[in-house]
Amino acid sequence: MMNKKRTISIKDPRLQRIRNSLRYIISEATIKETGELVREKSKTNIDDPRRPILANKRDKLDTAWKKSICVCPTCGSRTNDMTFNPANESWFCVKCYQERHDFYIEKARQGEIWKDGGGRPSTGWFP
Ligand SMILES: [Zn+2]
Secondary structure, eight states, rough: OOSSSSEEEOHHHHHHHHHHHHHHHHHHHHHHHHHHHHHHHHHHHHTHHHHHHHHHHHHHHOOOOOOOOTSSTTTTTTTOOOOEETTTTTTEEEEHHHHHHHHHHHHHHTOOOBTTTTTBBBOOOOO
């Protein structure tokens, strides 16, 4: 698992199209699998032991999707360059990440923010 902030930018429009197509394919596969899990669960009775297993699978898939580089969990973009946030191990589009980072910096400047272990203002969840 990565533990550093990192941005992956693709400038070449052809490579951007390839990246976006791959994200689309993964998105479609995730939607299809989620739909199948929901359908399968809906066929079970309330006391069926498979029910919580199916719900758990769906939750894990949903979490993996939201944390993936394929989608920004804030704005839903599937076509932007992404920045990895080590604080919650998720990818955000560059714009959303920067907005949150700036928010924490501003709050730190105003003294309205959490302190790190050394008593210094911290940028919190968006280093
Ligand atoms: Zn975004």
